Amino acid sequence: MHDHAPPRVSADAITRTATPPRTKLLIGALGLLVVSVALCLNRDLNGDLYLLLFSGRYIAHHGPVGYDPFPTVQHGQQWLNQQWLSELGFYEAERGVGTTGITVLYALLLGLPLTLLLAAIRRKGTIAMIAVAALYVPGILAIIHPRAAGFTLLLFAALVLVLLSGWGRWAGPVTRSRAILALVGLPALFALWANLHGGFIAGLLLVAAVTVGLAIDWWRRLPGPDWDAIALLGAAGILGAVAATFATPLGPDIWTYVASFRNSGLKLASTEWEPVTNSLPAIAYLVAAAAIGAWTWWREPRPRRVMPALVALGFLVFAASSMRNLIFVAPALAFQISCSAPDRAAATSRVVLGAAAAGAAAAFVVYGFLGVPDAHRVGNPAVQYAIKHPPSKGRIVAYAGPSSYMLWRAPDTPVAIDGWLEHFTEEELRANFGILHGSLRDATPYVRRLNAGAVVAYLPQAIARLEHHGFVAKVRGPYGTYLVRNRAAGG
8 A cells, every 4th residue: 555645736727717718619619510510411311210219109108118019020029128218209309399300409419529528628729629529520420310329429428527527637535526426426327328328338438447547546646536536436337337237127137238239140230330440441530549649648747647548548449349439439538638638728719710610600501402311211112112012921021221110100010120130139130131132042041031021122133033032023213122922933
C-alpha cells in the first residue's frame, strides 16, 4: 500500500472561465450539421424501422411476452425481446407524428450525443471539437436509419459526461452527491438502457476501463480521485450489471440474448457483425482515430496517466472486433481528450463557425430537394403483391427488411423470418439466405426446411434456379420478383 497525498489541483481546474459565445454557437452548428446530414443520408424507410413498429404495436396491445407471437418459423418459441421499450417508443411516435416524423426525431437523436460530447471538450480548442465531429459522422453511418441503437449512442455519451464530472482528473474526495450518483444514478441508467438496446454492454465496459485505469494511476501516485472514489465507481459498475440483469422482463436471460450474436448465420444477412478488417474504409477510419488518440496521449504532460489512454485503446479494439461498434470510437476519444488535452483559451474562429453553419444550412436545403424517405425498397411492388396474395400453403421467404414490412402491413402474413435475425438458428438463417442468394444448384432441401410456399427474390441467379425447380414468377420489378411454388410441378 502507498500513502497518498491529497490530489494536486492545477490552477486551470480552479479558475474556469465562461465558455465563449462563439464556442457555444460552434457546438450548436456542428450538432445541427449532424442532424441535417443524417436527414440527407436516411433515404429509405428500411426494415429496422418496421421491425420496431410491428413489435411495438404488439407490445402496446399485449405487453412484453416471452414467446414469438409472429407467423415465422420460430412462432411460439422463446423470444428474447430485449429492446421492447425502444419498440414501444417508436410505435407510439409513429402514431403521433408518422414515419416521416420519426426520421426527423431520429436525426435529432443522432445529433444530441455529439452536442453533449462537444460540450465536454469545449475548453480543449476548436481543432479538438472538429476532430471529434469528423470522427463522429462516419461512426454513425451504420445506424443512420432509425433503429434502437440510436438510444445506445445517446446513453453512452451521457455516461461519458457522468464519468467525467464524477471521476475526472480533478475530482475530489467522495461526497454524498457523488455516492448517490454512483449507487443510484448509474444503476438506474443501466436499468433503462438494458430495456432499450443491448449496447448497455459498452457502457459497462466503459465503467470497467475507467475504474481499472484510475486504480493503476492511483497506484502510481498520480493526481486524481482517491481510492474511496475509485472503489465507489467499481461498486457502481457492479450494481449497473445487476440492474441490467434484473430490471428487464428477460431477467438473467438477457445474457443469453447477448450471447446470441455469436450466431455465425448473422453474417449472411449483414456486414455489421463482421470485423473491421473486412472493410478498407473502416480500417482507414480506425487508423485515423488511433492517430488522434496517440497524439493526444503523446501531448499529455508527463507522467502520462493510464486511464484516458486505456479508455481510447479499449474502444478502438472493441470497434475493430465488429463494424457495429464503430459508433463508440468518437465518444471514447472525446473522453480521452477531455481528460488529457490542455485547455485552450483561443476563441472559435468566425470562419470555422460560419463554415459549420453554412454546411448545416446547405444540408437542410439538400434534404428539402430530396424529399422525405419512403419504403420503396422494402415495400416494393413484389412485396405489396405478396401481402395481398400470400401462398395458399407455406411461408414467404424474403430478406429481413421486406419480411418486417409485411408483418407491419399485414400481421398474419406467413413469413420465414423477420428482422430479429439473432432470434433464428444458424440452420434457419442459412436456409433462408441460401434460397435468396441462389448459392446452391438445388434449393429443394432449404425449401422443405422452411416450408417455403413463395419467395421474394432479388438476384437473377436465385430467380432462375427457383424457376427451374417449380416456382412461378407472379410479379417482376426493379427491387424484387415474387415467385410462388408450383406444387403440381413437384417444386
